[in-house]
Amino acid sequence: MLVPILKQGDYLIASIQSELSDADLLKLRDDLVSRVGEFHSRGVIVDVTVLDVMDSFATRTLRAMAHMIMLRGAETVIVGIQPEVAFSMVQLGLKLEGVETALDLEEGLTLLDHRTKGDNKRAR
């Protein structure tokens, strides 16, 4: 299942539409890491609202993806982690260390605006 990636100004928005296999997630990671360069994007939002499972592989892949995107000069925000998924991730001991998260797409955009247009001169 292909994840559509929308370009909105300086940002890329990847909105996951259905459960993803490991291969789909890896493809999303590779696509985003390359598109950031193609569009000179400053920020990336990955919307995981529809995911009802985030296991160790998904968490590790998202974390790696955010780090790769950071190395390409852009920020990543993961939005839409469901309460049950958050509960299960904590029980499993999974951490998204070093990755920004926000409640939903709107808050994710606000966070990115703040990070990339606001006080980024001081913060980075």
Add this chain to the structure above:
Amino acid sequence: MPDELCIPVSSEIDIVTARQKGRELAARLGFSNTELTLIATAISEVTRNIVEYARRGELCLSIVQQGNKRGISVIASDRGPGIPNIKLAMQDGYSTGHSLGLGLPGAKRLMDEFEIVSEVGKGTKVTMKKWVQNNVR
């Protein structure tokens, strides 16, 4: 959907099928949404272990009853290389693959019962159960 089913596991696509089927069966037992997510995640972890270490195996799901308790049983079995040191494999952060090493110990935390039997050169069998908590609903 029958009360018992086995899913052959031979590729990462089967991980998604396994957790969807597990969630469906568990939903019939009346587990809460959070519990359904925990069960699906635990299934995901043990199924991925099969794909990663044994290449192929089987995941069996069934409804089980013990006294007046009802629950779901998940059995992941393979004829893969086996685990030489189960104690080590059950430690958080230990992995011989590329994972975070949280799969098996994590799955144990998500379920009520967890048992692992493994013999080097013969294979591994993980049996997990989760019971419906009737008293809290």
